[in-house]
Amino acid sequence: MSPNYTAEITVAATPQETYDAILRVPDWWGRITGTTTAVGDEFVYVVPGLHYSGFRVTELEPGHRIAWLVTGSHLSFISDTQEWTGTTVVFDISPAADGTGATVVFAHEGLTPEVECYEVCTNAWSMFVTGSLKSLIETGEGQPYDFDGTEALTDADHEDLHRGVREAVAAGSEERGA
Template structure:
């Protein structure tokens, strides 16, 4: 269940809903980091690799043109913070998007990433960057800033 404490970020992007959907299902590597396969259908599992021993695996719970939901099913991070992987396990990443006259408003919620958690100080600024800069730049200018391992 989402709470008011869960990390949230919204950004207005000059593109179509179809472009956002494609970026969040087939082009994750263009704005976030290398993935082993597309994340298109519910039940699909994909792994994002951040180099070294850092990776996350996500299961697609739903993928619609207004909401995509991923659940973290595996986490191995090189942040040397005790309990950080356990904090990610079972967390849910919600991507909600709506077309407006000005573009598409993308709202990202990392359900389980909360200010008193172990990962918040590292993960919240990273999400700020990947959502408001890398994803936005990829969709508006064709060039994101993904982690390249």
């Protein structure tokens, strides 16, 4: 199998400032429900009518590392709509080689060229990590997806999505005999 998708950015900020900005998921990626600041926290990210994913925070090392397990997903534009389920998103943070900032190595473990969503998903991750997240870290302003008008989701919509992720996780556990 080919390597996982990765992207790397170097930013004019300390590793701790970088870590703190990554935890501000709505400010660089888009609206979420749930929380991202403690191991075990869960959140859902949604692109209305296209994509939702549930995440569990599995690792937090302040100034160094953040990892999220995808606990459930639905990608409407590919045949295996749950292709992300069971993959892991990782941010490894270190001081920049020149000593003037921080370097972030982003990896989506399980997102390899062999999976159907690779091209679309890596293009999106690139936009958010190398564009929006980098901008948030360096300027305080990201460019997250912002859905309003007919695409707006209510709190009830988000609760339905959380429920869908929980049900997908439960169904997956039953299929594996857990």
